[in-house]
Amino acid sequence: MELHTTAAGADGHVVAAPVTADASAPRPRRRYPWLVFALAFGLLLADYMSRQVLSAVFPFLKSEWALSDSQLASLTSVVALMVGILTLPLSVLADRWGRVRSLVLMAVLWSAATLLCALAAGYHQMLAARFLVGVGEAAYGSVGIAVVVGVFAPRVHAALSGAFMAGGSFGSVLGVGLGGVIAVHLGWRWSFATMAIFGLLLALLFRAVVSEAKLARHATAADAWHTQRGKAFRAPVSTLFTNPAVLCAYVGSALQIFTAAVLLSWMPSYFNREYDLAPDRAGAVASVFVLLIGAGMVCCGMITDRVGQADMSRKWTAAIVFCTISLLCLAVGFRLGTGPLQLLLIGVGAFFSGGSSGPAAAMVANLTHPSVRASAFGTLTLANSLLGLALGPFVVGVLADRVGLATALGLAPLAYLVAIAALLLGKRVYPAGLRKLGSVEPAPSL
Structure with missing residues (x-):
């Protein structure tokens, strides 16, 4: 029985290399x-x-x-x-x-x-x-x-x-x-x-x-x-920080989760203040948007895998599209008056707000050595926590004290602009990232 591993060729494309497996081993x-x-x-x-x-x-x-x-x-x-x-x-x-x-x-x-x-x-x-x-x-x-x-x-x-x-x-x-x-x-x-x-x-x-x-x-x-x-x-831990494409995935993921974290933290207060809902009902309505964020992560991940079957670099494109949709819907939605149209736009924006998480994580997995993969996801989690989950709600809280919560929530999606820039750069340097990964460990002999 013959398995195949992958290595980056000189042009940055992934090529297959055979790996011999024990024919007597039970089939997984x-x-x-x-x-x-x-x-x-x-x-x-x-x-x-x-x-x-x-x-x-x-x-x-x-x-x-x-x-x-x-x-x-x-x-x-x-x-x-x-x-x-x-x-x-x-x-x-x-x-x-x-x-x-x-x-x-x-x-x-x-x-x-x-x-x-x-x-x-x-x-x-x-x-x-x-x-x-x-x-x-x-x-x-x-x-x-x-x-x-x-x-x-x-x-x-x-x-x-x-x-x-x-x-x-x-x-x-x-x-x-x-x-x-x-x-x-x-x-x-x-x-x-x-x-x-x-x-x-x-x-x-x-x-x-x-x-x-x-x-x-x-x-x-x-x-x-x-x-x-x-x-x-075992690949050196330093390889988690020396591949430009991986760094772009870290930053792009963290800044796209910035807005999702804002929605998770501040939507109950928004419905309480802008829609005059009691705290318990505001929390119940906000939970619907929390579920939309989670459902969007799942669905966007599935869409990304489908469009990236023939070309893995398309996963970068999918992440950029998700960020753009959420940016437009949320920026417009929070500037509208309260009502069904606003809720619809915010709902669509919430659905796509964390949609780039799956593609970004897939890129991290594809660009890091298996022996340090948990460390790579640890770095991704650290970036998400510091630049997104912790920074987002805090920044909006500071802005809300000065310009009001509704205006602050309307400004939060601007973080997507930096996320999109990081993802565009990541897509551009992706072939070089594959070559750099291939150089970490010698490819198996053919």
Whole structure:
């Protein structure tokens, strides 16, 4: 039996090179990669459910412990802080220590920490528990997606990456929705306990089904070859920052998620202030737009994989188109008066607001060596966190204090202009990026 890996030719195109495989080895089952994806996606849901359930119990904690708004905010911020600080170093460690073991350890840690939240007797104990939640969740997204793309062909990487990233939106909605219902009927401590139990059960199931050996047997042809050689070779971590095309993917992804992060954070307040909706109803309406963002990531990823089947560089073009659509719809929508037309345009803009996440992640996977892929996604997560998820809501908050929330939201999509510029540059230097990747490790002999 003969497999094929890929290497960049002198013209930047990807060419196939044969890799010999053991003919007696059992043929990988096609269903197993999808089982890996389902379990990894389930853990991602558990990740964000554990992270966001806190928002559902804010009123209970404020009343029971007499907490200020700044103290409540710190319980949320400490998780984001630890994720931002630890994503890259823990991703590098996972590449060296083993991705499956790292994922299981992370899931157990954040689930156990969530259980400690249920047992907390006061603010300081809750803060310490939330600190541990952030440590456990820090690198799950980057390592989890690295495991998933390793067992699927590159032609579906954009769809899988988009779906995986969309899990954050879906998990957030589930965490807040279920957490609120449980808190009302059983008490806020059971909200945390339920999320913890769900995460622990999934971690045990993941450990029972997924292993490094099974992942190696189901690895794609290119990854299989690198896995065979990878025992003696690991690409330097510096390669994550010396390929111009990869840097463009990092920046383009981070700045396109800037606006999606703004919508996630500020839409409840927008509906409360501009549409005069009560806070609970404003949150419910905003959750529809959150779901649109997640659905858009999945659908745009699928579209990208289809248009990029014949030419991978078209994935850059798809990302640029998604950014342009969202820019136009949101910029116009927020300048209109309240009403159905505005909601329609904002809805379309929200759908495409994170659509470039899948294509950008696919480019990162295609332009980095498999031995440091979790580290590459850790770098992508770091860029998304610092330039998008953290910066976007903060900048709009500062602008809102000066020009009003509606005007600030209308200015936020301008970040797409820089994202589009980065993606255009990335497409231009993509062939050179492939050649640079090919030079990291000698191609297999023909």
